[in-house]
Amino acid sequence: MKIINLLIIVLFNFIGAYLSYQWCYRTIIAKHRTPELYYLMCYGLCYFCFILISIFLLYKINRPMGLVICGVPIGILITLMSPIVFILVLEDINKSVFNLDFIMGFLGITSLVTLNFIIYPAILLCCHYSIGGIQKISSKLALKQ
Incomplete structure (x- = not known):
């Protein structure tokens, strides 16, 4: 049962990632050629x-x-963390990107545009109800046998 739960979690997170990425692709990448x-x-x-x-x-x-309640702040924090790691990992970026105004603007835009503060709690709820539904179905099947 734990493997099925993990598959549900990974599946819904991939769906959320796809939705969030497609939203960002249309609004950021296609316009600014990132x-x-x-x-x-x-x-x-x-x-x-x-x-x-x-x-x-x-x-x-x-x-x-x-x-x-846990998903909304986590959706915001993780979204804010990935551009910082992205900036620190890439070597070929000009050192002027460490300007605080640029970083704060970039993070604010990223967190608002990706909508992870909405998508991530929805992912958690979908996983919660799917796992609960599968557990109820499996318990009913176990009682019938």
Whole structure:
């Protein structure tokens, strides 16, 4: 059963990542010609963190409202973390990008545009109700046998 739960968590996080990336692609990359590979690296890091946190949260918090209350700030924080790591990891970026005004503007735009503060709590709720539904179905099937 744990493998099915993990597959559900990964599946919904991939769906959320796809929706968020498509939204960003239409609003940022297509307009400003940002290199798509770098943006994919940011999204990969962001949603890898989301998957790990989802596994932890779904096993610790059983109430949907608790998941939403935890999911909104996590969706904002993880979104803000990935551009910082992106800037620090890339070697060929000009050192002037460490200007505080630029970083804060970039992070604010990224967090608002990706909508992870909305998508991530929705992912948590979808996982919670899917896992709960599968557990009810499997318990009913076990009782019939």
